[in-house]
Amino acid sequence: MPDLAITVLGCCGSYPGPGQACSGYLIRGGGVNVVMDLGPGALANLQRHIGLADIDAVVLSHRHADHWIDLTGLETAWKYALGLEGLNVYGTAENRAAAAAVIGELDPVIDWHEITDAGHARIGGLDLDFSATDHYVDTLAVRVGSSADGVAAAYSADTGPGWSFTELGPAIDLALCEATMLADGESEGLLHLSARQAGAMAKAAGVGRLVLTHLQPGIDRTASQSEGAAAYGSPVQVAHEHAVFHL
Ligand SMILES: [Zn+2]
Numbered sequence: 001m002p003d004l005a006i007t008v009l010g011c012c013g014s015y016p017g018p019g020q021a022c023s024g025y026l027i028r029g030g031g032v033n034v035v036m037d038l039g040p041g042a043l044a045n046l047q048r049h050i051g052l053a054d055i056d057a058v059v060l061s062h063r064h065a066d067h068w069i070d071l072t073g074l075e076t077a078w079k080y081a082l083g084l085e086g087l088n089v090y091g092t093a094e095n096r097a098a099a100a101a102v103i104g105e106l107d108p109v110i111d112w113h114e115i116t117d118a119g120h121a122r123i124g125g126l127d128l129d130f131s132a133t134d135h136y137v138d139t140l141a142v143r144v145g146s147s148a149d150g151v152a153a154a155y156s157a158d159t160g161p162g163w164s165f166t167e168l169g170p171a172i173d174l175a176l177c178e179a180t181m182l183a184d185g186e187s188e189g190l191l192h193l194s195a196r197q198a199g200a201m202a203k204a205a206g207v208g209r210l211v212l213t214h215l216q217p218g219i220d221r222t223a224s225q226s227e228g229a230a231a232y233g234s235p236v237q238v239a240h241e242h243a244v245f246h247l
Contacts, residue, residue, distance in 0.1 A: 004146045005028045006244070008240060008243045010041050018217075023039040023042065023061075023066060024038050029126060029144075029149070032124030034124075034144070039069065039070060043074055045242065048242065058074070058090070059115075059121075059142060063094045065098075071089065085108040116130065129168060135159055141157045143172070156177045156178050160193065161193060175210050176211050177193065177198040179228060182224060183227055195227040199231025199232035212224055213239040225238050
């Protein structure tokens with residue numbers, strides 16, 4: 001039976017720790033391979049799982065470099081090594097401007113599809129819905145659903161506590177939620193989440209499983225896991241490179 005599989009390509013918040021990578025997730029399902037975020041190091045890790053010509057689409061949550069800068073390497077690979085055009089990239093207008101500032105002319109290698117709050121995209125058999133989060137720049141959380149399998153995953157992207165998974169609708173089987181710091185790092189106006197806040201948010205939204213991600217390098221992962229679980233009311237998992245979650 002087909003399923004939706006999410007492979008973690010990188011899960012460091014803000015900058016990569018030693019031997020690690022920043023945000024990136026490979027979603028396989030609905031007959032397509034979708035890469036969600038492509039931070040530093042994620043492109044290298046992606047190639048342990050699929051070839052670069054086998055990407056059907058890239059979905060970028062926001063213009064902060066730790067979430068997309070490896071698109072530059074992917075564009076170079078498609079253009080010069082693979083001789084390919086028409087890489088489908090879904091991202092905000094701000095992210096498009098940032099990408100164009102680094103890469104130059106995006107066409108014809110990159111086919112940019114602008115995404116916005118409450119927008120929708122269909123990629124193969126996957127339905128993607130977007131919701132603007134509580135972050136410093138235009139940032140979109142993503143719900144990925146496979147109607148054939150009746151399952152849905154959600155990704156918080158980067159957000160402060162002013163957003164919730166409830167914005168992405170009910171019946172989220174698995175949530176990847178940013179948990180940049182521990183509760184002792186919470187402060188007014190900080191637009192990231194602690195593990196405690198991630199757990200509380202996921203519990204309030206009734207998500208089926210919680211995976212903490214976007215952890216700041218050096219953070220005590222065991223403490224994140226226990227803090228998140230205490231707030232969630234059930235065990236949680238902490239993302240690590242190459243972990244695969246099946247729905
Ligand atoms: Zn950010």
